[in-house]
Amino acid sequence: MAILRIRYETGEPEQVLEFDPSQAPFQHDGLPGSLLDIMLARGVPLEHACGGNCACTTCHVIVKSGMAHLSENTEEEDDLLDKAPGLTPTSRLGCQAVMSEGEVTILIPRYTINQQVG
Ligand code: FES
Numbered sequence: 001m002a003i004l005r006i007r008y009e010t011g012e013p014e015q016v017l018e019f020d021p022s023q024a025p026f027q028h029d030g031l032p033g034s035l036l037d038i039m040l041a042r043g044v045p046l047e048h049a050c051g052g053n054c055a056c057t058t059c060h061v062i063v064k065s066g067m068a069h070l071s072e073n074t075e076e077e078d079d080l081l082d083k084a085p086g087l088t089p090t091s092r093l094g095c096q097a098v099m100s101e102g103e104v105t106i107l108i109p110r111y112t113i114n115q116q117v118g
Contacts, residue, residue, distance in 0.1 A: 004038055005105040007064065017042050021100050030095030031071075035061060035106060038099065047112050052095035057084035058112045059094035066104030070097045085111050 006015040017038060019026070024033030026041030030052030036059050039046045047058035054076055063070065067090060073081075077096045081087060086109045094106075 002069070002099060002101050003103040004035065004099060005103070006039065006044060007105065007107045009107060009110040015044055017044065024098075030059070031098050033098045033100065035059075035070075035092070035094040035097050035099060035104075037095075039094070046094050046108070048095055050095075054080060054093060054096055057081065057093065060084040060086070060109060060112060061092055061094045061097070062086075062088050062107040062109060063090040063092055063097070064105040064107050066102055069102035069104050070099055073097075085109070 001018050002021050004017045019038055021033055024037060026037050029040055029048055030036035036046050036048055036052050049058040050056040057080055070092065073092065074096065077093050081091050081093060084091060
């Protein structure tokens, strides 16, 4: 089993999801086994304006620990992340970061491009 801890910059309570990575994909948005895939399947919302196709930045998350348990960033992901508000050295796109094992903690930023425009 793997564990995904989700914290919120807005102060909402932490969520802890336990799952079996070998069962991915869990639903249809984002890469199989991605943070987005895991969260949506458990009813934990994460914005995904482009449907998890690496074409927006609304699924921006900040990895607080466990980066080694996530897939490597692709150049495409890094190019998009450059446009994300509040970019940090450990920022990832939830639809592209695939979790294979272990424990990962992420922080959901307060703002995404969608929320800033709206
Ligand atoms: S949902 Fe659009 S880039 Fe992840």
